[in-house]
Amino acid sequence: MSNDKTLGEILRKQGISRRGFLKFCAATASMMALPPSMVPAIAAALEKARRPSVIWLSFQECTGCTESLTRSHSPTVEGLIFDAISLDYHHTLQAASGTAAEAAREAAMEENYGKYILVVDGSIPTANPGYSTIAGISNKDMLMDTAMGAAAIISVGTCAAFGGIPHAKPNPTGAVAVSDLIKDKPIINVPGCPPIPVVITGVLAHFLTFGAIPELDALGRPVAFYGKSIHDRCYRRPFYDKGLFAETFDDEGAKKGWCLYKLGCKGPTTYNACATTKWNEGTSFPIESGHPCLGCSEPDFWDGGGFYKAISTPTGDIGRTATYAIGAGAAAGIALGAMNRAKHSRAEKAHEKVTIDDLDKEK
Amino acid sequence: MSETEFLLWVRGPGLQGATIIFVLGMAVRILEILVLGRKPDLAEARGSAVAGGLRTIITRSVPDKGTFKRSTFTVVAGYIFHFGLFITILLFAPHILLIDEVLGVSWPALPTPVVDATTVVTIIALVAVLIHRLKDPVLRFLSRFQDYLVWFVTILPLVTGYIAFHRIGFSPPLLIAIHIFSVELLMVAFPFTKLAHAFTLFVARYYNGAISGYRGVNS
Structure with a gap:
C-alpha cells in the first residue's frame, strides 16, 4: 500500500461505503464524548488523512x-x-x-x-x-x-x-x-x-x-x-446498592446475577470502558459473564492482594490476630488488676492504727 | 511507596498492628476495671442490684427533662452524631462484608444513599459540636488536647469515607487506603483516650444503678 493515498480513498477502495464510514466517525465521536457537531470534522479529517x-x-x-x-x-x-x-x-x-x-x-x-x-x-x-x-x-x-x-x-x-x-x-x-x-x-x-x-x-x-x-x-x-470506573457503569450496580451479593460462583446470588464485589471484583477501583464498549463486538464483558473484574487496566493489578478477595478486606487473618490480642490483653489486664489488688492489700496491711496515745507522744 | 503498596500495607501490616493495639488495649482497660471489683456491701439489701443496674443503663441513655432544657444543643447534636456513627459504621454494606469476613456474622445493610446522607448529617453534627466547644467559654476552658484529638480521629474516617465513596481528588485505591488508614488511627487512639467510653459506659451505668438498686432507690 502506498503512503500517498488518503484514508478516504483507501477505505472506498476496500468497499467501505460513505454511510459505514460516517457511522464509524459518529461512534468514535460519541465514545470520546465529543459533540455530534464534531462528526463531520472527524470525517473530513480522517478522509484527508495520509x-x-x-x-x-x-x-x-x-x-x-x-x-x-x-x-x-x-x-x-x-x-x-x-x-x-x-x-x-x-x-x-x-x-x-x-x-x-x-x-x-x-x-x-x-x-x-x-x-x-x-x-x-x-x-x-x-x-x-x-x-x-x-x-x-x-x-x-x-x-x-x-x-x-x-x-x-x-x-x-x-x-x-x-x-x-x-x-x-x-x-x-x-x-x-x-x-x-x-x-x-x-x-x-x-x-x-x-x-x-x-x-x-x-x-x-x-x-x-x-x-x-x-x-x-x-x-x-x-x-x-x-474516565469512569467499571463500577459506575456496571449493570450489576443496583445489586451493590441494595447489598445483594453473590457469595460463591454457583450460589443463588450468582445465578440471579447479583454483584460480584464479595468475590473480589475490582470494578470500584478500575477505570476502563469495558462496561459500556464491551468485548467481542459488543457481546459482553467479564462481569456480564459472571466473573469479577480483575482491574487489569490499573497499575500493579497483579499484586493487588488477590483477585478473589474484596478490595477493602484485610489481607491477613484479622480474626486470629484479634483472638490472640484478646488473650494477651485479658492476661495483662488480670495481671495488672491482681497487682493493683496486691498493692491495695499491702497498703492495708502496712496501715498502722493511730491511737490517742500516739498522738499524745508526738507533742 | 506506590498507591497499591500503601493499600496493601493498610490492609495488611497496618491493620494487624492497629487491631493488636485496639483489642489488647481495650481488653486490658476493661479487665483492669472489672478485676478491681467492689467491696462487699454488708448492709441488708433493700432492692435488686441487678434490676437497678439494668434499669439505669436504659434511663441514663434517655435525657431527663432538666438536662434537655439546660443543654438542648449538646443532647441533640450528641444523639445525632452517635446514631450517625452507628448507621455509617454498622449499616453500610461494605462494612458489613468486612465484619462478616472477620467475625463471621452479618446483618442487612441500609441502602447506600441513606448511609451517604447520614454521613453528611453526622459530619455536620460533629463540626457543630466542635464549634460549640470552641465558642462556649466553660467548655473551652475544660477542653484538653485529648478532646480535640478524639474529635479529629472520629471525624476523619467519616470525611475520608465520604471522599472515597464519591471518589473526589485522588485515585480510588489511594482514597480507600487513606480511609482504612484513618480508621486505624482511630483504633490506635481508642484504648488511650476518652474514646474507650464506648466500652466502659454501660459498665459504669450498671455499677451506678446497682449501688442504688441495692439500697432500694432509683438512680
Missing part, C-alpha cells in the same frame, strides 16, 4: 494485545482503519524477519522522522539487557532509538503502560513501563490486559483528526475511555 507511519515494538509481552486487536473484531471498519495506517514494523504481523525487518524499521524511521507514531506493547527489562533482545538489540536500546523520532508514543497494554505482569513481584527482569524511560515525548497509555480494540482505534482516530493527543488522566490514559 496514512501515518506506525512502528509497533513488542517487548516483554504475550502478544495478547496484538491478538485482541487483530482477531476479535475483524472484519470491521476499525480493522480496516488499521489496515489503512502504514504499519511499517510489527514483529507478529510483518512477513519479513531478521535483518530485513530491522531495515524496514530503520527506513520507516528515516522517511517519517518526527512524524511517525510509535506503538509499544510489553515492558522493558532493565536488570540485564540480555533478558529480551530483538535482532541482537536490547529492548531498551531499541525503544530509546525509535522513540527519538516519534511524534507520539502509544503504550498499548498494561505491560507497556505500567509494567504489567513482568513488573509483578518480585520483578526478576527489572521490568519498567515506557513512561519510566521516556520523559520528553507525549505518551498515551492504553492499558488493559489486553486493552479494548476500539479504544486503540479511537485513540489513533483522535490523533489523526486533531493532530494532537487526547485529554489524559493522571495515569496518562485518555479520559474519554478511562
Whole structure:
C-alpha cells in the first residue's frame, strides 16, 4: 500500500461505503464524548488523512494485545482503519524477519522522522539487557532509538503502560513501563490486559483528526475511555446498592446475577470502558459473564492482594490476630488488676492504727 | 511507596498492628476495671442490684427533662452524631462484608444513599459540636488536647469515607487506603483516650444503678 493515498480513498477502495464510514466517525465521536457537531470534522479529517507511519515494538509481552486487536473484531471498519495506517514494523504481523525487518524499521524511521507514531506493547527489562533482545538489540536500546523520532508514543497494554505482569513481584527482569524511560515525548497509555480494540482505534482516530493527543488522566490514559470506573457503569450496580451479593460462583446470588464485589471484583477501583464498549463486538464483558473484574487496566493489578478477595478486606487473618490480642490483653489486664489488688492489700496491711496515745507522744 | 503498596500495607501490616493495639488495649482497660471489683456491701439489701443496674443503663441513655432544657444543643447534636456513627459504621454494606469476613456474622445493610446522607448529617453534627466547644467559654476552658484529638480521629474516617465513596481528588485505591488508614488511627487512639467510653459506659451505668438498686432507690 502506498503512503500517498488518503484514508478516504483507501477505505472506498476496500468497499467501505460513505454511510459505514460516517457511522464509524459518529461512534468514535460519541465514545470520546465529543459533540455530534464534531462528526463531520472527524470525517473530513480522517478522509484527508495520509496514512501515518506506525512502528509497533513488542517487548516483554504475550502478544495478547496484538491478538485482541487483530482477531476479535475483524472484519470491521476499525480493522480496516488499521489496515489503512502504514504499519511499517510489527514483529507478529510483518512477513519479513531478521535483518530485513530491522531495515524496514530503520527506513520507516528515516522517511517519517518526527512524524511517525510509535506503538509499544510489553515492558522493558532493565536488570540485564540480555533478558529480551530483538535482532541482537536490547529492548531498551531499541525503544530509546525509535522513540527519538516519534511524534507520539502509544503504550498499548498494561505491560507497556505500567509494567504489567513482568513488573509483578518480585520483578526478576527489572521490568519498567515506557513512561519510566521516556520523559520528553507525549505518551498515551492504553492499558488493559489486553486493552479494548476500539479504544486503540479511537485513540489513533483522535490523533489523526486533531493532530494532537487526547485529554489524559493522571495515569496518562485518555479520559474519554478511562474516565469512569467499571463500577459506575456496571449493570450489576443496583445489586451493590441494595447489598445483594453473590457469595460463591454457583450460589443463588450468582445465578440471579447479583454483584460480584464479595468475590473480589475490582470494578470500584478500575477505570476502563469495558462496561459500556464491551468485548467481542459488543457481546459482553467479564462481569456480564459472571466473573469479577480483575482491574487489569490499573497499575500493579497483579499484586493487588488477590483477585478473589474484596478490595477493602484485610489481607491477613484479622480474626486470629484479634483472638490472640484478646488473650494477651485479658492476661495483662488480670495481671495488672491482681497487682493493683496486691498493692491495695499491702497498703492495708502496712496501715498502722493511730491511737490517742500516739498522738499524745508526738507533742 | 506506590498507591497499591500503601493499600496493601493498610490492609495488611497496618491493620494487624492497629487491631493488636485496639483489642489488647481495650481488653486490658476493661479487665483492669472489672478485676478491681467492689467491696462487699454488708448492709441488708433493700432492692435488686441487678434490676437497678439494668434499669439505669436504659434511663441514663434517655435525657431527663432538666438536662434537655439546660443543654438542648449538646443532647441533640450528641444523639445525632452517635446514631450517625452507628448507621455509617454498622449499616453500610461494605462494612458489613468486612465484619462478616472477620467475625463471621452479618446483618442487612441500609441502602447506600441513606448511609451517604447520614454521613453528611453526622459530619455536620460533629463540626457543630466542635464549634460549640470552641465558642462556649466553660467548655473551652475544660477542653484538653485529648478532646480535640478524639474529635479529629472520629471525624476523619467519616470525611475520608465520604471522599472515597464519591471518589473526589485522588485515585480510588489511594482514597480507600487513606480511609482504612484513618480508621486505624482511630483504633490506635481508642484504648488511650476518652474514646474507650464506648466500652466502659454501660459498665459504669450498671455499677451506678446497682449501688442504688441495692439500697432500694432509683438512680
